[in-house]
Amino acid sequence: MSRASRLSGFTTAISGDTDLNVGIVTAKQINIDQSFTFTNINVTGVATANNLNVTGVSTLSNVVVGGATTELVVTGDARVTGILTVGTSSLTLNGDSSTITGITTINNISIASSGTYSNRNVFDNGAMKIAQRRTSESGLSNNAKFIFDRWSYRRSGSWGSNSFTMSQETVGAPPEFLFYMRVQQSGTAAAVPSDTAVYVSQGVEKSNMSTLSDGTTGTKECVISWYARGSRPGTYSLCVVKRGDTSESYTTTYSLTTDWQRFTKVIPASLKQWGDTLTSSGKAMDVYFTVAGDGSSSGIGTDTLNSWTGVPVGLVANTQEESFASTSSATFDITGIQLELGNQATPFEHLPHAIELERCRRYCQHFTCGGSGTATGANQTQSAQGTVNYTPEMRDVPTITFGTITSGTNNTGNISAFVPRKTGHVCGAQASSSGRQFWAVGLSTASAEF
Amino acid sequence: MDEMNVSSAKYYKLEGASENEGIIATINGVEMQIPISTGNSEYVEIMRQVDAGTLSFEESVVFTP
Numbered sequence: 001m002s003r004a005s006r007l008s009g010f011t012t013a014i015s016g017d018t019d020l021n022v023g024i025v026t027a028k029q030i031n032i033d034q035s036f037t038f039t040n041i042n043v044t045g046v047a048t049a050n051n052l053n054v055t056g057v058s059t060l061s062n063v064v065v066g067g068a069t070t071e072l073v074v075t076g077d078a079r080v081t082g083i084l085t086v087g088t089s090s091l092t093l094n095g096d097s098s099t100i101t102g103i104t105t106i107n108n109i110s111i112a113s114s115g116t117y118s119n120r121n122v123f124d125n126g127a128m129k130i131a132q133r134r135t136s137e138s139g140l141s142n143n144a145k146f147i148f149d150r151w152s153y154r155r156s157g158s159w160g161s162n163s164f165t166m167s168q169e170t171v172g173a174p175p176e177f178l179f180y181m182r183v184q185q186s187g188t189a190a191a192v193p194s195d196t197a198v199y200v201s202q203g204v205e206k207s208n209m210s211t212l213s214d215g216t217t218g219t220k221e222c223v224i225s226w227y228a229r230g231s232r233p234g235t236y237s238l239c240v241v242k243r244g245d246t247s248e249s250y251t252t253t254y255s256l257t258t259d260w261q262r263f264t265k266v267i268p269a270s271l272k273q274w275g276d277t278l279t280s281s282g283k284a285m286d287v288y289f290t291v292a293g294d295g296s297s298s299g300i301g302t303d304t305l306n307s308w309t310g311v312p313v314g315l316v317a318n319t320q321e322e323s324f325a326s327t328s329s330a331t332f333d334i335t336g337i338q339l340e341l342g343n344q345a346t347p348f349e350h351l352p353h354a355i356e357l358e359r360c361r362r363y364c365q366h367f368t369c370g371g372s373g374t375a376t377g378a379n380q381t382q383s384a385q386g387t388v389n390y391t392p393e394m395r396d397v398p399t400i401t402f403g404t405i406t407s408g409t410n411n412t413g414n415i416s417a418f419v420p421r422k423t424g425h426v427c428g429a430q431a432s433s434s435g436r437q438f439w440a441v442g443l444s445t446a447s448a449e450f
Numbered sequence: 451m452d453e454m455n456v457s458s459a460k461y462y463k464l465e466g467a468s469e470n471e472g473i474i475a476t477i478n479g480v481e482m483q484i485p486i487s488t489g490n491s492e493y494v495e496i497m498r499q500v501d502a503g504t505l506s507f508e509e510s511v512v513f514t515p
Contacts, residue, residue, distance in 0.1 A: 143455055143478040281489055381464070382515040396489035401482050416462065416513060418471050420485040430513070450491055 104344055112346045121349045122208055123287075124150040126226075126337040128168060128179040129353055130360045133445070136167035138186050146449060148181055149360035150202050154288070157196025162325055163187030164198060164291075173335065174227045174260040176350065180335035183291045185325060192325040197293030197317050200334060203243075203450030205395060206275035206284035211341050218271040224287070225264040225345035227336040230256045232327055234320025240267055241286040244276040248308045251316045262336070264345040270308045281395050283450045287339070291332045292324040293317025362395050363449045368403075370440035375431035381416055382428050384437040389424040390446060397422055398446035405429065408439030415441055422448075454478065454495045460508040464515050474511065 084093040091102035103111055112120065130149040137147055140163055145153045147166040155164075165186040173180050183200060212222045224240070239251040248270065254263045275284025295317040305316065324330045336348040351359075371386035390398070402415045414430040429439040459475040462483075473484040475496060484492045499505035 279489065377514070379514045381513040397485035397487040399482050399484045399490060399492045401480060416471070416474075417483045418464065420472060420483075448490070 110344050110346050112340065112342050112344055118349070119351075120211075120338075120340045120346065122204055122212065122222075122339040123202055123337050124359045124363075125356055126335070126348065127177055127350060127356070128181045128335045129356050131168045132357075132360065132364055132366060136165065138163070138165040140164045140166060141187075146364070146447075149364055150449075151181060152201050152449075153183070154199040154201045155197070156199075157193060157294070159193055159196055160190060161188040162190050162192075169333070176348070177227070177335050180227070180333050183332045183334075185292075185328060185330040189326050189328040189330075192292055192294050192317075192322050194294055195297045197321075198291045198325070199288040200291060200332075201286055201288045202337075203283040204285040204287075204339075205280075206278050206282050207280040209274040209284045212339075213274055214269065216273065219269055219274055220341060221266060221269045221343050222339060222341055223264055223266045223343055223345045224339045225262060225336070225348070226289075226334060226338070227260050227262050227348075228254075228256055228289075228332070228334045229258055229260045230324075230333065231258065231329075231331045232320055232324050233257045234323075235318040236321055236332075237290045237316040237318055238265070239288045239290070239316065241288070242270070242272060242274055242308075243283050243285060244273065244278050246272045246276055248272055248310060250306075250308050251304070252306050253316070253318060256320075256332075260333075262345075266343045268308070286450075287337075289334060290317050290321055293321045295319045295322050358392065361390075362392055363447070365390055365394065365398075365446045367444055367446065368440070368442060369427055369444065370408075370438070371428060372436075372438035375410060375434050375437045378431060378433045379412070380431045381414075381418075383431055384439060385426050385428045386439075387424065387426055388446075390422065394422045394446065395448040398448040400425065400427075401445045401447070402427075403442035403444045405439050406442045408437075410435055410437040411439045415439075454492070456496055456499055456505055458508055459496050459500075459505060460511055462511040462513060465512050466515070470510070473507075 080093070081095065083095075085091070086093075091100075093100050105111065125148060128148055128151070131147060132149055133146055135147070137145060140153050140155070142155050142159065144155075145166070147153060148168065153164070153166045163186055165182075165184045167182050167184070169180050169182045170178060181200065183198070212220050214220050219242070224238070228236075230236070233256055235253050236256045237251055237253045239249055242248045242250075250267055250270075252265050254265070275282055278284060293316075297317065324332065338345070338348050340346060367388050369386040369388050371384040373384035375383040397420050400417045400420070402417075405411055405413060405415070408429065410431050410433060412430040412432045415427055416430070417425045417427045419426050427441075429437070429441075431437050455478050457476045457479070459473050461470040462472060462474050463470045470486060472486055473493065473496060475482055475484055475492065477492060482492065484490060484496065487493055496505065500507065
């Protein structure tokens, strides 16, 4: 049979190596096991084909393509008017809502599950680039100290002669990073005293935590990531403290090795806000990376792990952290610290140096200043004023530490700040007598840190 | 847990002024000029220590304008 205009009522199969050209075919079931071409196909029943080449517009419903290993090959355009679900998980493409959901990784790059794609790191200076004050200081003891901008050395409890060095290092930094922070045991190595700990810490301003907040009802899930290594491998801990009237802490642990690793920890949502009753420039959060501490302390070693708890009595220290203080020149290295919305740690967001510096200057600025005038008597402080302007505006009215007067005449050496504001201040050097007066002060610091 | 060793603190103001300009304090061995601001960490810590009775203000300094 070579041509027919209409076929119907067949009760036996048409078989054999024969061409069949027809106008309309209506059948409950068509089985085709050779190459075959339809120009228009409308199948409402079950259709099975080993090689189906569709050149026209067809309507197929309830189509199952292939078995366990068969692919669907489309050589031309394809359109799915409904929702395309891929795999057994939840990757879906929805044309109606123009959304793709369920993607976590593209080309080995983790994709944020929510939030913004730029400026997503809540922490400042996570790559340890900025160190305005100094790049190294040894003999660190009980007093909090900022070596790096925004990241501080902290020590609690009563220590003996044990001390530490914090420094900005470059040699051996992990790939993509120029700098890292090193904390090194540098004093008399000795067992860590009871109820003590050494931390690396940053406080975060409430206004920068809004992306991690869920309106006025609580906080959203967020993820913290960092690169670290140490000469004393073992279990170390970090603690996130939510500040405000309803302070809470979340403490977790990680396994440090002698090689750089990237660590990630998801911080679950909670019902209490970051910094609840605080003003927008208040400290809504602290993060503490424990470098050394008393793991057996009843005060700091017993916090509940991996759970939001009430007002913290201290931070967790583990056994390995105990040996840090008793090991001469033990080192703890860290960089690439990032806190962002969601449960997917994205690659560390490297910011240009100038932008990172500007962010840090909200909390610390250096300045020099001078003034000239004529005093009409001794001890006058307003006869030779100078003005300092802060750019950008600082978080709060800063504490000022003046340098020494590097040049001048008719001065007692005392300089005072007047009309202090977030945007700047007036300063004057005290005249030692009447007459012409001028002065210039060297490197001075305005700090609005936490 | 944060340690801030305040060894001295005194208010300062200009002669004739009704309000203090700030506090001159020695913290961790360094002389600083601290604003009277509840958002300033050093000011908050000084007032905490004063309230706790572990620190007392010295006699105020009055500067000649």
